Amino acid sequence: MSDLENTILIELLETIADNKFVMGDHLVEIGISGPNLEATLxxxxxxxxxxxxxRILYNWVYELKNGKVKGKKPEIKEQTGKAFFNTVNTQNWISLIANLFTTNVTSKIILGAISDSPYSTKMITKMVKExxxxxxxxxxxxxxxxxxxxRIPIQFQKDFENAKKEAQDWLLSWQNDDQIRHFEIIGDKTNVIELFNEEIGSVFSDQATAYIK
Amino acid sequence: MNYQALKDYDVFTRIQRGESIIQIGSFKAPDDDIATVYAQKIYDEQDWAEMQVVRRDHIIKIKVPEGVFAQKGVK
Structure with missing residues (x-):
């Protein structure tokens, strides 16, 4: 793998890892006072x-930066600063859910693309499934x-739109990056924005309102 | 929260092959999709060999015991 390939892959993996790291903290801190017991647990x-x-992604990044190292990897105490602004600034249950959905859809698309690329590993395929x-x-x-x-739907709509816009912009920057396509990290035929919009649209499908009447 | 739409689900598990499948708990969920997630996330204390979740109103009741004080008119 060339240095440039390495750098691109690290950038992608660190952004996803940072979002997961920050979201993991919020899911405990905010999620503990969720609206019902099932949601909280x-x-x-x-x-x-x-x-x-x-942790798995940070360890992979560590190996990409330092080569395969035997023994314990360094403990991660903070994100690298690439987490989405809206994810970091999650304040309550409504924004937590909006950001959990958009960040997970984003990472599903990127990790899904990586798992179809020559850089795929077993753990990435497992992670996509999980x-x-x-x-x-x-x-x-x-x-x-x-x-x-x-006011809940109004606030949710606002938080959801903010989270969606940030994730879309980030994906668009990679979608339009020729280097990524050249290195086959995201295949030529993969339209990440289309995949993202498809998943996001599923929230507001007809079925979505069917059970709450 | 709109709790009217929540339905009751019962969770059944088998600890290992050869053991009986038993009801280990229940919860409320708005649909079957999230019910499968709730079951796995809430009842994750064991590495179950088998886990099933059933919407309570889909269970066909054949025989249901009376309440302990039913004969005294307590419902």
Whole structure:
């Protein structure tokens, strides 16, 4: 792998890892006072999975930077500064759910593309599979908040749009990057924005409002 | 929160092959998709060999015991 390939892959992996790392903390701190017991217990379990995924990605980045090293990898105490602004500034349950959904969809698309590329590893394929549960959880809660009463749907719409816009902009910057396509990190035929919009649109599908009437 | 749409689900698990499948708990969820996630995330204390989640109103009741004080008119 060339230095440039290495740098691009590190940048992608660190952004996803940072989002997962920050989200893992928020899922415990904010999720502990979720709207019901089921949501809270699941939130804490999802936090563990997000932090576990972040650790795997940071370890991979460490190997990309330093080569294969035997023994214990350094402990991660803070993100590298690439986490999304809205994710870092998550303040409450509504923005937590909006950001959990958009960051998980983003990482699903990028890790999915990497798992189809020559850089794929078994753990990435496993991670893509595992985070599907997080997406189902976040999508269901997005639907519940979008169909709730009072000011909740308005606030949710606002937070969701902000989170969506930031993720779209980030994906668009990679979509338009010729180097990535040259190195086959994201295949020529993969339209990441289209994949993202498709997943995001599923929140507001007809089915989404069917059960809350 | 709109709790009206929440449904009851029961969780059944088997600890290992050859053991009986038993009901280990229940929870409320708005649909089957998130019910599968809740079941796995909430009841993750064991590495279950088998786990099933059933919407309670889909269970066909054949025989249901009376309440302990039913004969005294307590419901």
């Amino acid at each position: 699941s939130s804490v379990a999802i936090a563990q999975s997000e932090l576990g995924h972040a 985070q599907q549960d997080n997406i189902i959880y976040a999508r269901s809660w997005c639907r519940q908040l979008a169909n709730d009463k009072g």
